[in-house]
Amino acid sequence: MKRARRMLARMSGLMLILTLFVTACGGPATTAAPPPTQPPAPTQPPAPTQPPPTVSPTEMRPEELTGSLTVLDWAGYDAPEFWTDFQEMYPEVDVNFEFGASDADIYAKMAAGDQADVFHPYTGWLQFYVDEGLVEEIDTSKLTNWDKVPEDFKKIGQIDGKQYFIPWDWGFSSVLYRTDQIPEGVDSWAALMDPKYEGHISMWDDGPGAVTVSSYIHGWDETQITDEQLAQIKDEWIAQRDLNLFYWAGQPELDEGMASGDVWLGYAWQGSYATLLGQGVPVAYADPKEGRNSWVGVYGIRKDSPNYDLALKFLDAKLAEATGNNVVNIYYYGHANQDVMNGITDETLKEAFSIDDPNILQKTNFTPNLTAEQRDAWTKMWAEVKAAP
């Protein structure tokens, strides 16, 4: 008995220490992401834009090229399928991945001095990289696959008239709904705010996304939202919150909610549409009268990256066909290489991209670039929606 108690005392003491440790780690006040301690790149000596002579591509065959490259990307995009052409051509190059959880996260990391050579933001979140001098201009003359990219997509990567980014993946956003619950169909973004669907709506957890939807509904120019309009948008989303089941942050949350039947309609990327179609869930992707939204993912090269040439090769291979086919077939997203898109034969995918609808791109609104002021104001608006009584 006595021995047992002593053992118990010792064990509980140990556990207490462990507990306190775990609690300390879980305590939000002490673990809020520590601000960067590293000053951004400009304080460093100017880095060479040419790789060391030993890896000069003109003298060596691609398979002998060595070196290493760091890519700041979204979780999942590190899968070898999404850079298979590069791996085949340059098997000796080390490619390391870092991850960002959102556009805001990737931007915050780059602004804080992240040393990644290549990073992957999406439309809407491009202007500040140029304003803050975080991104290097792309030398498109060195890209062998550049002429396969349609002009409209190239323009997406141009800021202030210069090609800072190369477009890579793209897709639609629209209202996705279950046809068994909503047989009458959905013809407007306003369905997301329709009290008829109380408790069965799921909106994307994103302030700028909410402003986009509201400006479509009201027919406002989303680049010119006034303070009064923003106040009205806030009130409307606060009212919508009572109808909304949950805000989804990652695509699987929405997919799961719609598949289980809890969610009848939601703001969705067409990746969700294709996934649910593939699972046999009765869903349809609305063609709202205000037009669908579309977004494009782009890659940029960090300013002063010592691996500029290698990064260009990486991006060129990202545009190649085998990689593009994987983007289409695995994630159901579009790819910037037109040959890839023309080669799609799968009926589900053709439907997801509305490839047979010749007018779909005219009915689409590309996400415009946010300014830093809009970013701060719109994300604040969204936080106030969540915090509202």
Added chain:
Amino acid sequence: MLDRRATFWALYLPPLFWLGVFFLAPLALMAAFSLRADMSGNFLEGWTPTLKQYADLFEAGTYWRLLAISVLMALIVAVIATVLAYPVAYFLAFRVGVRAGFYLILLLVPFWTSYLLRVMAWKIMLGSNGVINSFLIYAGLIDEPLPALLYNRTAVVITLIYVWIPFAALPILAALQRIDPALFEAAADLGAAPARRFWRVTFPLSLPGVLAAFFLVFIPTVGEYVTPLLVGGSQGSMYGNIIQDFFSKAANWPLGSALSMIMLVVTMALVLVATRFVDLRRLIE
């Protein structure tokens, strides 16, 4: 003399270093960040401190209300978790005898799975086609699944209570074990019935552990964000979610830092007030 001083520093430097690097430095950085006007520019140079973020927060009153709600939720969670943990600790301390080690391990088994998994399990319990709803439909008590079980503040509170019970049991257990068994015998000899013995001897002597359990649950729960994110739905956000959003979704670290600093100050103030009310030293004596 010199030896003693050397020993002193050898003992104190490592924890001081640890505390400084992993606690004080990040806290100081966060405080500095909360005084920035925005994210642009170099962190080390070229910016003047401003109280703009705090002014913005005072202007947008909604955050204060949410902080009050979060404090209230943490209070409910801490009280209920402590109350429910007490019998568990009592059982472990006095009733299981030699198998105490085994039962203690049983209590701690949930910690061997990820926190996320345990919260997801509650989603399976409370979901519209989850365990509770399926059972009620099977038993013929309801026809349609109750939607109100998941995605609201109640779901957050229930899940948090569940998560905290084992944590809360540990300090209470430690306090109960410190009680000298001779005291129980003395009380019994003097004619105290078991219930009286508990309320006059056991319970007062275990109060330090109860208070420790309460604060152990209360303080981290004020800033909780994972649980509301998973089971809270659109109306279940807590103050911690807003902080997380400003860091991860808004790229607005200065405002997120200001919100964090406010939470830190408010929580510390609440704990100070509480310790004034309850004289800890008197309890321990």
